[in-house]
Amino acid sequence: MRNLLVALALIACVAPAAADGVGGQVLDGFVAPSLADFTRSTGELASSVTALCEMPSDAALTDSQAAFAAAMEDWGHVSILRFGPLAADGRFEKLFFWPDARSIGQKQVQGLLASGDAGEIASGMSGKSAALQGFPALEFALHGTGSEKLAAGDPWRCSVAAAISSNIASIAASVAGEWAEGTPFAASFSAPAEGKEPYRNEAEVQGEIVKALATALQFIRSAELSPPLGEEPAKANGRRAPMWRSDLTASLIAAQVDGVRRLLAVAGYEQSLPQDSRYVAASIRFELDNAIRTLGLVNGPAEQAFGTEPDRGRFAFAELALHHAGELVNRDLAAALGLTMGFNALDGD
Incomplete structure (x- = not known):
């Protein structure tokens, strides 16, 4: 209590x-x-x-x-x-x-x-x-x-x-x-300002948001999806996925992707980017929507799902969609905001 x-x-x-x-x-x-x-x-x-x-x-x-x-x-x-x-x-x-x-x-x-x-x-x-x-x-x-x-x-x-x-x-x-x-x-x-650490201006806040989006997408792919998928079905191992014992793997990853989607939406890039760049935010959202929808179709136990169709294909499709979303964030969204991206939270891990 x-x-x-x-x-x-x-x-x-x-x-x-x-x-x-x-x-x-x-x-x-x-x-x-x-x-x-x-x-x-x-x-x-x-x-x-x-x-x-x-x-x-x-x-x-x-x-x-x-x-x-x-x-x-x-x-x-x-x-x-x-x-x-x-x-x-x-x-x-x-x-x-x-x-x-x-x-x-x-x-x-x-x-x-x-x-x-x-x-x-x-x-x-x-x-x-x-x-x-x-x-x-x-x-x-x-x-x-x-x-x-x-x-x-x-x-x-x-x-x-x-x-x-x-x-x-x-x-x-x-x-x-x-x-x-x-x-x-x-x-x-x-409200960033000079002498108001850690953010001195709006560009630094924008950079933190874009870095958070990129870091999350990279983490989901590299730490949660790629290891259990393996290079081929014979090398799949659902026990390398997070939360496999509770069978919450797909729902956790879907929630993480939804967090990325919510942050992207609240940041308002589909409305605030220059008119000729707004497609970037819409394209990222499209990839995130596809990943969430596909993860929602996974119905087998996580321990077996990464090596068994059709669930393996669903996880693989989600991983590919997140790869595309990550490329759009790092390359196109950063450029549209005038940012030069450096390290993210996973670099050096």
Whole structure:
């Protein structure tokens, strides 16, 4: 309950700012509502897992898994904001430790579950490895091997799940707090000016938005779709996809692409670009629409879907559409805005 009350208080704080420039438009139309949803759903997730621990049952486990799915969808939208408060202090990685090609997260959460040592989580999860702090670790607790025991009562596993879910809610609250009206970051993003770090002018804000779009599209393709697809069906491995245990892979990726689409729409490029360049934003939207529509058709378990038709073809089509969208963002949208794009959040990873 405490987590939920904190989340609701922060929803009230992330209030609209004056939307004079594109930063203000994005803050009002995308950042504030997305963070409001995220703080609410992560608070409800923490409360749901606490209720499961207090009164275990099949219904309580189902409720917690449903709350997890809702929070994952909201994370898909918020994850597009991979700069500023979400990038600070490694928060993105703490919430979503991915890619994890060596299964570090799985090994660490399995080790923690096997230890049974309450002292390990007595002070919460914030001091632990990033691999133990966020959604992938919680997915294993709620959906991984042995998770069915939560319904009958598994106090230690449930305590671990509760600690991770509380940590997720806490990080979400911190991100929302630093985006709240009147904070230095929100003020600079919505009304950039000389001496008002980190954004000194409108072009720097535009550059951050375009970089966020490009980074998200690259991450989805390179970290979430290409590895499980492999070069051919025989090399496909659904276990290299995020959220395969909960079978939320397609819905997570669709939410991320929808986050890109929402940010693009709120930035208003189809209306604000020079008349002869507005087709660029419309073309990006077209590719994003196609990817979302196709991902919605995936109906097989994620563990098998990447290597089995017709779902493999659907994931491959979505990956291609996002490749085209990324090219349009990096090349044509940046040029239409007069930007020279440099590094994105993934360079050097």
